[in-house]
Every structure is written in structure tokens, then in C-alpha cells.
Amino acid sequence: MAESQVAAGTRTGLMGRLGERHERVHLEQYSYDDDIVRKFLTVTVVWGLVAFLVGLIIALQLVVPSVINYTTASGSQPFAFLTFLTNVPFLTFGRLRPLHTNAAIFAFAGNAIFAAIYYSTQRLCKTRMWSDRLSRLHFWGWQLIIILAALTLPLGITQGKEYAELEWPIDILIAAVWLGFFGTNFFMTLKVRRERHMYVALWFYIATIVTVTMLHVVNSLVIPAGLFKSYSVYAGVQDAMIQWWYGHNAVAFFLTTPFLGMMYYFMPKAAERPVYSYRLSIVHFWSLVFIYIWAGPHHLHYTALPTWASTLGMLFSVMLWMPSWGGGINGLLTLRGAWYKLTDDPVLKFFVVGITFYMMSTFEGPMLSVKTVNMLSHYTDWTIAHVHGGTLGWNGFMTFGMIYWLAPRIFQTNLYSKKMAEWHFWIGTLGILLYVIPIYVAGITQGLMWRAFDQSGALAFPDFVETVAKLMPFYWIRVIGGTLYFAGAVMMGYNVLRTWMARPAVYEVPVLSTPALRPERIVRPTFRSRLGGNTELGHKGDVFIQNLQSAWWHRVLEGVPSKFIFWTIAAVAVASVLEIIPMFAIRSNVPSIASVQPYTPLELAGRDIYVGEGCYNCHSQMIRPLWAETKRYGEYSKPGEFVYDHPFQWGSRRIGPDLAREGGMRSSLWHVLHLQDPRQSSPQSIMPAYPHLLDDPLDFAQIQTRVRVNAMLGVPYGEAVREGKAAEMARTQALKLADEIVQADGPKGLENKQIIALVAYLQRLGTDISKPAPSETGTDPAAAASAKKAEASRTADR
Amino acid sequence: MSESMTPNESLPADPLTDHEYDGIREFDNPTPGWWYWLFGASVAFSVFYLAFWHFSVAGWTIEEAWSDDQRAEFVRVFGSVGQLKTDDQSILQQIDNPQFMTIAKAAFVGNCSACHAKDGGGLVGVNLCDENYKNIKNPSDIFRVITDGANAGAMPSWKRTFSDNERVILAAYVASLRGTTPANPKAAEGQPIAPWKKTEK
Numbered sequence: 001m002a003e004s005q006v007a008a009g010t011r012t013g014l015m016g017r018l019g020e021r022h023e024r025v026h027l028e029q030y031s032y033d034d035d036i037v038r039k040f041l042t043v044t045v046v047w048g049l050v051a052f053l054v055g056l057i058i059a060l061q062l063v064v065p066s067v068i069n070y071t072t073a074s075g076s077q078p079f080a081f082l083t084f085l086t087n088v089p090f091l092t093f094g095r096l097r098p099l100h101t102n103a104a105i106f107a108f109a110g111n112a113i114f115a116a117i118y119y120s121t122q123r124l125c126k127t128r129m130w131s132d133r134l135s136r137l138h139f140w141g142w143q144l145i146i147i148l149a150a151l152t153l154p155l156g157i158t159q160g161k162e163y164a165e166l167e168w169p170i171d172i173l174i175a176a177v178w179l180g181f182f183g184t185n186f187f188m189t190l191k192v193r194r195e196r197h198m199y200v201a202l203w204f205y206i207a208t209i210v211t212v213t214m215l216h217v218v219n220s221l222v223i224p225a226g227l228f229k230s231y232s233v234y235a236g237v238q239d240a241m242i243q244w245w246y247g248h249n250a251v252a253f254f255l256t257t258p259f260l261g262m263m264y265y266f267m268p269k270a271a272e273r274p275v276y277s278y279r280l281s282i283v284h285f286w287s288l289v290f291i292y293i294w295a296g297p298h299h300l301h302y303t304a305l306p307t308w309a310s311t312l313g314m315l316f317s318v319m320l321w322m323p324s325w326g327g328g329i330n331g332l333l334t335l336r337g338a339w340y341k342l343t344d345d346p347v348l349k350f351f352v353v354g355i356t357f358y359m360m361s362t363f364e365g366p367m368l369s370v371k372t373v374n375m376l377s378h379y380t381d382w383t384i385a386h387v388h389g390g391t392l393g394w395n396g397f398m399t400f401g402m403i404y405w406l407a408p409r410i411f412q413t414n415l416y417s418k419k420m421a422e423w424h425f426w427i428g429t430l431g432i433l434l435y436v437i438p439i440y441v442a443g444i445t446q447g448l449m450w451r452a453f454d455q456s457g458a459l460a461f462p463d464f465v466e467t468v469a470k471l472m473p474f475y476w477i478r479v480i481g482g483t484l485y486f487a488g489a490v491m492m493g494y495n496v497l498r499t500w501m502a503r504p505a506v507y508e509v510p511v512l513s514t515p516a517l518r519p520e521r522i523v524r525p526t527f528r529s530r531l532g533g534n535t536e537l538g539h540k541g542d543v544f545i546q547n548l549q550s551a552w553w554h555r556v557l558e559g560v561p562s563k564f565i566f567w568t569i570a571a572v573a574v575a576s577v578l579e580i581i582p583m584f585a586i587r588s589n590v591p592s593i594a595s596v597q598p599y600t601p602l603e604l605a606g607r608d609i610y611v612g613e614g615c616y617n618c619h620s621q622m623i624r625p626l627w628a629e630t631k632r633y634g635e636y637s638k639p640g641e642f643v644y645d646h647p648f649q650w651g652s653r654r655i656g657p658d659l660a661r662e663g664g665m666r667s668s669l670w671h672v673l674h675l676q677d678p679r680q681s682s683p684q685s686i687m688p689a690y691p692h693l694l695d696d697p698l699d700f701a702q703i704q705t706r707v708r709v710n711a712m713l714g715v716p717y718g719e720a721v722r723e724g725k726a727a728e729m730a731r732t733q734a735l736k737l738a739d740e741i742v743q744a745d746g747p748k749g750l751e752n753k754q755i756i757a758l759v760a761y762l763q764r765l766g767t768d769i770s771k772p773a774p775s776e777t778g779t780d781p782a783a784a785a786s787a788k789k790a791e792a793s794r795t796a797d798r
Numbered sequence: 799m800s801e802s803m804t805p806n807e808s809l810p811a812d813p814l815t816d817h818e819y820d821g822i823r824e825f826d827n828p829t830p831g832w833w834y835w836l837f838g839a840s841v842a843f844s845v846f847y848l849a850f851w852h853f854s855v856a857g858w859t860i861e862e863a864w865s866d867d868q869r870a871e872f873v874r875v876f877g878s879v880g881q882l883k884t885d886d887q888s889i890l891q892q893i894d895n896p897q898f899m900t901i902a903k904a905a906f907v908g909n910c911s912a913c914h915a916k917d918g919g920g921l922v923g924v925n926l927c928d929e930n931y932k933n934i935k936n937p938s939d940i941f942r943v944i945t946d947g948a949n950a951g952a953m954p955s956w957k958r959t960f961s962d963n964e965r966v967i968l969a970a971y972v973a974s975l976r977g978t979t980p981a982n983p984k985a986a987e988g989q990p991i992a993p994w995k996k997t998e999k
Contacts, residue, residue, distance in 0.1 A: 123820040199819040265822070274823035278815050283829050287837070302860055311852060315844035322837035329830070336810050366840075456900035457875055462908030463916065549828075625860045627867040632908060634959050636864065665959075667952040670913050670922045681912060681921055744922075744952045770958040 027513040028194065032122045034410050034507070036135045040115035041406055042500075043143060044399065045493050047107035050150075052486045054100040059482050061085050061093045062655070063475045065686040069679060087677075090154040092688040094614025098165040099153040104391060105163060105254060107146045112399040113258035114142070114182070117205050119406060120265040121186065124202055125193035126514045134185035141177035145170060157228045160611035160647050161243045163250050164219050168230045171220040178216065183209045190561040194514045197558040200281040204261030206565055207289050211253040211572045219246035225709040226702065229608070233713060236642025237304055237590050240650055241583050245296035245576065252292040255390065259398050260288075260327045263355065266402050267331050270347045276333035282554050284326025289568060291320045293575040298369035301378060302624035303650060304639040306589045310371070312579060317369035324362035331355045346421035350401030353429060357393025361386065376451070379620055379654040381471070382443030385436045392432045392485060400424065400492060407499045412507055416498035420491050428488035434481030438474035446471060451628040459631055464657040469684040520559050525552055593640035596768040598715045599761070601703045602730040602737075606761030608706065609754055611649065613690070620651035621660040621765065634661035634766070641769055644715050656687055661766035668737060669746040671759045693755040694747065698734070700727040733760060872961075875901065882966040889937040890996045892970035902971035905964065909956070918972070919980025923953065924987050926975045932988035941969040 065086050067079040085091060118135065122128060129135050148170050152158070158165040166174070186209060190198070198206075219242055222230035234242050268275050275281070297305060297313025332355055335341075335348070342348050364386050368377050377383060408415045415421065449467040452460035461467050527546040529539035547553065557564055583589055599607060610616075623629055625636040637660050642648055666674075670681065675693055678685035707726040711717045721729065731751075737760055738751035750756050813826045851857040875897070882888060892898050907916055913923030924932060933948045934940055944965050947955035960968060973994060 120820075126820075195819060197817065197819075199817075199822065268822045273809070274814060274825050276825055277827035277829060278817065278824040279827070280829040280833070281824075283833075307859065308852065311848065315847060319837070319840045319844055321840055322833055326829070326833060329833070454900065454904070456897045456904075457871060458901040458904030459908060460904075462904040463911060464908075625864040627864060627871070630864070636861075661959075664951070664954045665909070666912055666954065667922060669952065673922060674912075740950060740952070743950060 025515050028516050029511055029513045030126075030128050030194075031509045031511050033118070033129050033132055033135060034509075036129070036132075036139060037115055037119045037406065038410050039139050040111050040118060041403060041410065041496075044108060044111040044115055044403065045489075045496050047103060047111055047146060048396075048399070048489055049486075049493055051100060051103035051108045052482070052489050054096055054103055056479070056482045056486055057085070057091075058093055058096050058100055059475070059479050061096070061688070062686055063472060063479060065679065065688075066469070066472050066684070069683070087689040087691060089156075089690075089692050092613065092690075094617045094688065095154050095156055097617045098158060098162075098614060099150065101163055102149050102153065102165065103146070105250065106149070109255055109259075109391075109395050109399070110142065112395075112402065113208070113254075113262065114138070115406065116262040116265065116402055117186065117258070119410070120201055120261075121189055121205065124195060124199045124265070125189055126195045126512070127189060127193050129185055130188035130192055131185050134181045138177060138181040138185060141173065141181055145173055145177060148173070152228070156612035156614070158612060158614065159220075159222065159230060159232065160614075160616060160649065161219070161232065161239075161246075162616075162652060163247055164216075164243065167228055168220070168222050168224050169227060171216070171222075175213070175217060175220075179209070179213045183213065187561070187565070194517050196517060196520055197555065198561060198564065199264070200275075200278075200285065201261040201264040203281075203285050203558075203564065203568075204257045204264065206561075207285075207568050207572070208253050208258040208261070210565060210569050211249065211257075211289075211293070214569075214572065214576070215246045215249050215253065219243060223709050223712055225706045229702075229706070231706075231709050231713060232647040234646070234648075235713070236645045236648050237306075237639045238583055239645070239648040240300055240303070240305060240642075241297065241309065241580065243648070244299040245293075245580065248296035248299060249293055251390070252295075255395050256292075256324075257288070259358075259395060262398055262402060263327065263331050263351070266347075266398075266405055267334055267351050267355075270345070270351060270401070270405050271335050271338050271341065273334050273336070273338050276330050276336070279549070279551055280326055280330050282551055284323050284330070286571065287323035288320070288327070290571040290575060291316050291323055293572045294579055295320055295369065297579075298374065299652065300650075301369075301371050301374040302626065303622045304637050304642065306583075306639070309579065309583060314369050314371055314374075318366045321363060321366040324365075325359055328355050328359035328362070332359075346418060346425050347401045347405045349422075349425045350397045350404070353425075354394050354397030354401060357389050357397065357432070361390040361394060364389070375624075375626065376447040377443065378624075379652070379658075380443040380447040380450075381439045381474075381653075382447065383653065385439035385443055388439070389432070389436050392428075392435060396432075396485075397428065400428070400489075403492065403496065407496050411500050411503040413499060413502040413504065416495050416502065420495050424488040424491045424495070427484050427491070431481045431483070431485030431488060434484060435478050436481075438477040438481070442471045442474035445474075450632070451626070453628070459628065462632070464632075465682050465684045468655070468686060520556070522552065522556055522559075525550055590639040590643065592643065593638060593769060595771045596641055596643060598644045598710070598717055599764060600729065600733055601707050601721060601726040602733040602757050603761045603764045604706060604710065605698060605700075605703050605730060606757035606759070607649075609693070609758045610761055611647070615659075616649045616651045618651075618653065618655035618687070620654050620658045622650040623658055623660045629658075633658045635769065637766075638769065641766070644710070646710060646713055646715075656685075659762070659765055663763045663765040663767035667744060668759050668763060669741050669744040671762055672741055672746055672750065672755055675755060675758070690755075693758060694750065694753055696754045697752055698754045698757050700730055700752070703727050703730050730757075737763075876963050879963075882963045884938060884941050884962070884966055886937045886995075887997055889941060889966055889970050889973060890994055892967050893974045895967075898967040899971055899974065902964075902967040905960065905968055906971055909959065915980065915982070915984075917980040918975040918978065919982050920984030925980070925984040926972055927978045927980045927983060928986045929976070929990045930986040930988045931991050935991055937969060937973045937994060940972050941965055944969055944972075 060082075064079070064082045068083050068086065069077065070079055071077050089095075118129065145166075149166055152167060152170065153165060157167050159167060186205065190202070221233045223233060224230045232239050264275065264281070294316035295313055297309045298317045299313070301310050301314070303310075332352065335352070342352060367373055368382070368386060404415060404421050446467050449461045449470065454460045525547075527543045527550075529542045530546075531538055531542050534542075557567070598604075621637075623633045623636045630636050642650075672694070674681050675690045677689045677691065678687040679689075704724060704726045707717055707721055711722050734751045734756045737756055738749075741750060742748050810825070815824045815826045817824050876882070882892070906914075906918075910923075913921055914926055915921050918926035920926065931939075933943050943953060944956050944960075946957070947953050956965065956968075976994070
């Protein structure tokens with residue numbers, strides 16, 4: 001049997017033979033593996049609850065600091081017990097926020113799409129998954145990854161790039177599980193299918209699998225410095241470009257394409273209506289896949305990224321509006337004539353609101369990517385509101401709808417309570433609104449406050465913390481909204497649990513029979529020109545258009561997965577190459593600055609702490625060339641300042657102020673006291689406290705390895721530093737700095753504590769640009785000379 | 799199966815394709831015209847945008863716009879006075895210019911208040927409101943300390959953050975804080991010095 005399938009598969013591409021008749025009909029018997037769907041669905045519910053709960057905790061962390069010091073008239077501090085949310089190292093915002101985003105994206109949404117794919121692919125291909133063993137390896141491997149993430153992120157083990165924080169051993173595991181287990185199993189299932197043509201849901205699954213593999217591998221390239229630490233092979237501008245090419249397309253190919261596939265299967269199933277338009281599916285699939293991949297640089301408008309890349313990011317985002325909406329209208333119009341079904345079906349309610357949020361987000365996205373709009377929205381909560389409209393509304397509600405539709409079918413019983421599902425819908429919708437509306441207001445408020453001037457031409461709100469304190473009421477409403485959303489998910493968990501408890505003792509496994517895949521019989525339609533008197537070329541053109549519109553050629557493509565996969569890879573890879581290669585190849589993208597020198601060994605160790613604590617979650621290091629911004633933070637950032645930054649730390653949200661020019665702005669003692677308890681120096685601050693940095697010893701021994709890895713990546717450290725002097729140099733610098741702090745009446749004995757490295761790093765930030773260009777401590781004079789030479793030849797190039 | 803797709807009276811009368819997958823059917827509707835028009839419009843906008851900003855002489859860069867802002871700001875604030883002098887009397891005179899004092903106050907709150915408190919009462923940094931000073935005898939010393947820093951970097955240099963004129967009016971603002979009453983004054987440090995002597999013109 002298998003042999004005949006393969007033979008049939010190889011013949012399909014040959015149009016000439018398609019007319020053959022096959023008289024005998026072999027019926028093949030098979031059953032679906034629904035056990036794997038039950039597994040993925042269960043963990044979707046569990047990890048969803050975890051992701052939402054961590055989100056709720058970090059939302060609380062942004063408001064708790066504003067009340068912990070509240071003292072009543074009688075002198076008691078009723079909220080003091082919440083202090084642990086602001087100063088326990090593994091619970092700090094900087095470590096938990098990556099846990100929240102990773103859990104929501106990869107654990108909740110990830111398992112949801114696996115449940116959808118395993119259920120629908122088998123049915124759309126009329127076959128069992130190719131390998132039950134690979135299905136299980138995929139399931140358990142993915143759960144292992146999630147658990148490793150939940151352990152390492154709170155410990156501060158991170159690569160410091162958003163949504164790609166997991167360290168290199170876990171990254172390797174992800175690649176193995178995703179492509180080795182999941183991808184292989186999926187593609188082999190397509191190969192052994194019994195349905196000739198692939199339905200549109202499968203196209204989106206294909207795009208998901210190939211593109212996520214590409215993004216993950218390229219963005220995760222690092223050189224390890226031990227099991228728990230690595231440095232990105234890219235630096236500064238290029239690292240930022242690669243990261244947001246990844247970051248934006250994680251949204252595209254992890255949170256959009258698989259969910260569109262999910263929609264294309266479960267929406268018509270739940271509505272019991274045909275999909276609105278097959279031809280629209282084709283147009284919006286290919287335009288979406290081709291255009292999405294370019295849009296990443298819109299996360300970096302007005303940064304040190306070259307303007308041409310920024311413009312490409314914006315324009316492709318604008319052009320992405322209609323391709324995105326194509327999916328939305330195809331989903332919503334499927335309900336034509338069936339809208340009445342919404343009144344008593346919670347599944348359709350979730351789907352309709354989910355698709356509506358998708359369409360709102362995919363209109364808002366292009367709008368936010370327009371540079372002038374982004375000028376206001378960037379670094380503010382506007383982005384946070386935008387993201388949560390998409391995730392809570394689109395990903396969350398599509399998943400909930402799917403779960404309520406699937407649970408009775410895979411547990412082979414009735415849903416425990418439809419009424420509870422209805423309540424979940426309403427409470428969840430209210431939760432989303434109470435989340436996003438105040439956060440939109442917060443984002444626009446803060447954005448306007450940052451750029452406001454008074455009549456004298458001075459900043460109207462020069463003290464950054466003023467613009468934070470203003471947001472507290474909105475942050476409180478968000479906590480309420482998040483609580484409602486979480487409560488809805490708890491109700492769903494209970495509902496699914498009770499449904500599962502009512503399952504039959506033994507699941508029924510229907511045995512189905514279908515003929516084996518047979519060669520395709522597509523007769524190429526012949527078109528005649530509809531034009532009257534015209535040139536030969538005109539007639540040919542009209543025939544071509546008719547061919548294009550009739551989509552028969554796409555029908556052929558749908559029958560040959562290998563070709564379909566090839567064209568999908570081409571669509572995403574060509575676009576990526578066209579954007580990324582010039583960024584690395586054209587030197588004028590990052591004009592070098594002679595005075596910018598590598599970090600000293602101590603500063604590098606401090607930078608590792610900065611990355612590990614997740615400071616980038618709240619502090620940007622990128623001053624845009626905007627008057628209000630340079631007025632507040634100093635000279636705008638130049639591309640050449642970041643050439644030794646592995647990874648870049650530009651950040652995406654300013655919950656705290658920008659730190660690009662922090663060096664030398666305040667005394668080192670101020671930094672020590674501020675890190676120990678930010679509310680000592682700035683009572684309205686909502687930053688976590690880091691008292692442990694004053695106690696925890698700095699590991700001087702590992703500094704040597706880390707310097708060496710950076711040297712391997714091309715950071716011009718001198719020979720003395722490379723060959724064993726790094727720790728010694730770090731100790732010398734630490735002693736000097738600690739002494740300075742003592743001279744200023746600060747705490748004693750900090751010379752071997754972590755804080756000294758962090759303060760050394762902070763005092764270095766953004767200072768090189770205003771220095772002359774001498775060779776500094778630890779820099780190889782020969783390397784510096786050759787760099788100068790290279791710079792001279794570069795200048796000559798231009 | 800309950801989810802089979804039997805067309806009923808409320809099903810639109812559009813033509814169906816002959817596709818069927820696990821009971822899912824597809825209509826053969828064309829892509830809506832407005833979809834093509836809006837997609838075309840977004841492409842046309844992109845071509846125009848690219849041509850204007852990257853391939854014509856009419857566009858300008860954000861850095862150029864920033865430089866224009868900087869020039870305009872200097873002309874607006876300091877245009878009438880030109881380069882300010884840094885001697886004691888010139889600094890003290892600026893206290894009488896309310897526009898300069900508003901600007902200097904914002905700069906003080908944004909950059910100095912972390913260590914000296916918003917009202918100058920002192921935190922990690924010294925109290926600027928009392929009669930005692932560490933490195934200062936005259937107003938021009940304030941300008942010097944702001945420019946070069948003091949106490950081995952505990953007071954940083956602000957040379958690269960503020961222009962000369964900005965440091966003059968900042969020094970004037972700090973001088974004006976003397977004798978005011980802060981909310982939480984830090985204990986006096988350094989030596990008491992003679993009052994500022996302003997010579998009337």
C-alpha cells in the first residue's frame with residue numbers, strides 16, 4: 001500500500017499522465033490519534049493558567065511599590081507585607097516578565113496550536129499522524145522545554161533578547177523538538193495523506209513550521225561561555241535587526257499563521273457553513289507570507305538602525321494591512337446567514353470576538369508602524385495595549401473557542417456546563433476591555449508627557465518618575481481586567497476538568513476507511529480571449545489573467561506538498577535575505593567611532609548582571625534624534641556606539657528612563673543606594689529593589705572566559721586581557737571604584753560584590769562618544785591601529 | 799457526524815467549489831473588489847513614500863530635523879543675549895530673567911534632583927539651600943563645579959550634557975536656591991561662606 005502511495009505521489013507533478021483511469025479502488029483502514037490531542041489540550045489549559053497568573057503578578061508588581069510605604073494615621077503600614085514582590089531576586093519584574101511572555105507565547109499558544117494541528121491535520125489528510133512515537137516525543141520534549149524555561153528565567157539565566165531569552169542548551173532542544181519531532185512528523189503525515197489536495201489550514205501550518213525554524217535558528221546563534229551563559233554572534237545594530245526580524249515574525253508565524261490555520265478549520269466546523277472564499281484564501285495566504293517577513297524593522301524606528309531598513313519595515317507593514325484582513329473577512333463572512341447561531345453558541349462567540357480583535361490589531365499594527373505615529377507610541381504602554389489586544393483577544397479567544405468545541409468531542413461526552421462557558425466569554429471580554437483601554441490611555445498619556453514643553457521651552461515633566469506616577473490609576477484598572485480574564489480561564493479549567501471526569505471508561509476509536517491517494521485528474525482549462533479587436537499580446541494577456549483568476553494552477557500546487565513547501569520557503573527566505581544581507585554587507589550602515597572602546601572586564605561582568613536581571617525589560621538604551629528626547633537624556637545614540645554590544649540592549653519599553661547616557665550622570669554612591677532601594681532616592685519609583693547585589697559575591701573567576709568569548713566574536717581585547725589578566729584587571733578597577741564609594745561616605749567592602757560590576761557598567765554607558773580616541777585599558781594597540789586603518793579605508797570607500 | 803455541512807435555507811446562494819475536506823466546503827466567491835483597491839492603494843502609497851523620502855531632494859532626515867530644532871531653540875532662548883559670560887556678576891544677573899529660571903529649574907529637576915532633591919535640600923548630594931558650601935566661594939565656582947565636577951566624580955561633570963549658556967543659567971538657579979527652605983534639609987556640609995554680592999548697575 002505504502003508503495004503505491006509513493007508511486008502515486010511522484011506522478012502527480014506530471015500533467016500529461018493525469019488522465020489515467022484507475023479501476024480498482026483499494027479501501028485503506030485507519031484511525032485517528034486523539035490521545036495526543038487530549039494531551040496537548042490539557043496542557044494548554046494548565047500553562048494558560050500559569051501564563052495569565054504570572055502576568056497578573058507582574059501587573060501587580062508595577063503598582064505595589066506605590067503603596068507599600070503607605071502609612072495610616074495610626075502609623076501602621078497595611079501593604080508592607082507585599083514588599084516581597086519588589087525585592088525577592090527571583091520574583092523581580094525583570095526576571096518574571098520574560099517568564100510571562102515565554103509562557104503565554106510558547107506554552108499557552110504553542111500547545112494550543114499543537115492541539116489544533118494534531119486534531120485537524122489527521123482529519124484533513126484522512127490519515128493518522130505518521131508516527132505516534134514522534135507525536136509523543138514532541139509532546140514531552142515541548143513540556144520539558146517549558147519546565148526548563150520556568151526554572152532558568154527566574155534564576156536570571158537569559159540571552160537578553162525579547163521572546164528569545166532561553167539559553168543555548170534549551171535553544172538546541174527547541175530546534176530538535178520543533179523540526180526533528182514535530183516538523184518531521186507533520187511533513188511525513190502530508191506525504192502519507194489520503195486526501196489529494198491540502199486545505200488552506202495546512203498551508204498555514206506549513207508556513208508556521210518552516211518559518212519558525214528559520215527564525216529560531218538564525219536569531220539564536222551564540223557562542224557559549226559555559227552552560228548557562230552565551231553571547232550573541234551579532235552585535236549592536238545588526239543584532240537589533242536580527243532580533244526584531246525574529247521578534248516580529250514570532251508574532252507573525254507563531255501567533256498569526258497557525259491561528260489562521262486553526263480558524264480555517266474550526267470556524268467552518270463550528271458554524272457548519274462553507275468558508276466564504278477559496279480564492280481569497282490563496283491571495284491573502286501568499287501576500288501575508290511574503291510581506292510579513294519584511295516588517296520587523298518597524299520596531300526600531302528612529303533608532304540607530306539605518307533609515308532605509310526602517311522605511312522598508314514601515315512600508316511592508318502598511319502593505320500588510322489587507323493581507324491580514326483577508327483572513328479576518330474570510331473568517332467572519334463564513335458566518336453569513338448563520339449569525340443567529342451566535343446567540344446560543346459560546347464557541348462562535350469566542351471566534352467572532354477573537355477575529356474582531358485580530359482585525360483591530362492588524363489595522364493598528366500598520367498604523368503604529370507609520371514612523372510619525374511610532375514617534376509617540378514607541379517605548380510607551382501603547383505597544384503593550386496593542387500586543388494584549390492581539391494575544392488576549394485573538395490568540396486567547398480563538399484558543400478558548402477551540403477548547404470548548406474540542407473538549408466534548410475528544411473526551412467523548414457533553415461539555416460540563418455551557419452556561420459556564422458563556423460566563424467565561426463575557427467575563428473574559430470585559431477583562432480584555434478593562435486591560436487594553438486604560439493601557440491605551442496610559443501609553444498615550446506618558447508619550448505626550450515625555451514630549452511636552454512648557455512656554456519657556458523647557459520640558460514640562462523633566463522628572464521621569466512624574467510620568468510614571470501618573471499611570472498608577474490605569475495600572476490598577478489593568479490589575480482588575482487581568483483578574484477577570486484569569487477568573488474566566490479558571491472557569492474554563494474547571495469546566496474542562498469536569499468534562500474530562502465525565503469521559504467514558506474506554507474511548508471509542510472509530511475505524512475509518514478511505515481509498516489510497518490516487519493520481520490527480522486535473523484537466524487544464526482552456527480560455528479564449530474575451531477581448532474584441534486587439535493585438536496578439538492583448539489576447540494573450542487576457543488569457544493569462546483568466547488563468548490566474550481561475551486558480552487551477554494553485555489547485556495543482558495544493559496537491560504537491562513538496563512544491564508548496566518549496567515556494568513557502570522561497571517567499572520567506574528571499575525577503576529575509578534581501579533585508580538582512582545588506583545590513584551586514586554595507587559598511588556605511590554602521591559608521592565606526594574611533595573613541596568607542598570595548599568594555600573593561602569588570603564592566604563586561606556588570607553588563608552580564610544587567611542582562612541577567614532583565615533590566616532591558618524596563619530601560620531602553622537608545623536615544624532617538626527627537627528634540628524632547630535629547631533634551632531629557634542627552635546626545636542621541638549613534639550606530640557606532642554599539643559595536644561591542646553582544647547582545648544589544650536597546651529595549652522596547654521605558655517603564656523606567658533611558659540609560660544610554662547614564663554613565664557619569666550620577667555619583668557611584670547614588671547608584672549603590674538607588675539599587676539597594678530605589679524609593680530611598682526617588683519615593684515614587686516603581687523599580688524593584690536589589691539589596692542582594694550588595695551582598696552577593698562577584699564571580700571574578702569566570703570573567704576570563706567571558707572576555708575570551710567576546711574576543712572570539714571580534715571584540716578587540718588586548719593580549720594581556722585575553723591571556724589571563726582579565727580577573728586581575730577587574731579586581732583593580734573594583735577596588736578603585738569601591739574606594740570612591742567609601743570616600744563619599746558610602747558602604748564599605750563592596751569591592752568583591754556584584755554591585756560594583758553593575759555600577760562600573762552603568763558609569764560607562766554612553767560615555768565613549770565624548771572621549772578622545774586613545775587606546776584604553778586592555779585594548780591591544782595593534783588591534784586599535786588596524787581598526788583605524790580599516791576605518792580609513794572605509795571612509796575612502798564612501 | 800453532527801458537523802456535516804448540509805446546505806439549508808439560510809445558506810447564501812453563491813457558487814460552491816467542488817472541494818470538501820472533512821466536511822468543510824468552500825465558496826467560489828471572488829476576492830472582494832475593495833480588498834484589491836485598498837491593497838493597491840497601500841502599494842501605491844509605499845512607492846510614493848519611498849520616492850519622496852529616499853530618492854528625491856525634497857525629503858529630509860530625522861537628524862536634519864533635529865539639528866533645525868536645536869538651532870531654533872538656541873535662537874529662541876539665547877538669541878537676544880548671545881554667549882553669556884561666566885563671571886560672578888553675569889551669573890547673578892540671570893536670576894532676574896524668569897524665562898531662564900524656568901528653563902534652569904526644569905534642567906535641575908531632570909538632572910540634579912536625583913542627588914540634590916527637587917527643592918535642592920540634598921540627598922546623596924549636598925544641601926544647596928543652606929549657607930555652607932564645600933567647593934564654592936563665589937557664583938562662578940558653581941559654574942566651574944557644574945562644568946568640571948568635584949569630589950573625585952561624586953559630583954559629575956555636566957559639560958557634555960549642557961551648553962555653556964545652559965550651565966550659566968543653571969549656576970544662577972543653584973545660586974538662587976541659597977536661603978530657600980527645603981522640605982527635608984540635609985545637614986550642613988563644608989564651610990559657611992559670605993553672601994553673594996550683587997553689584998547694581
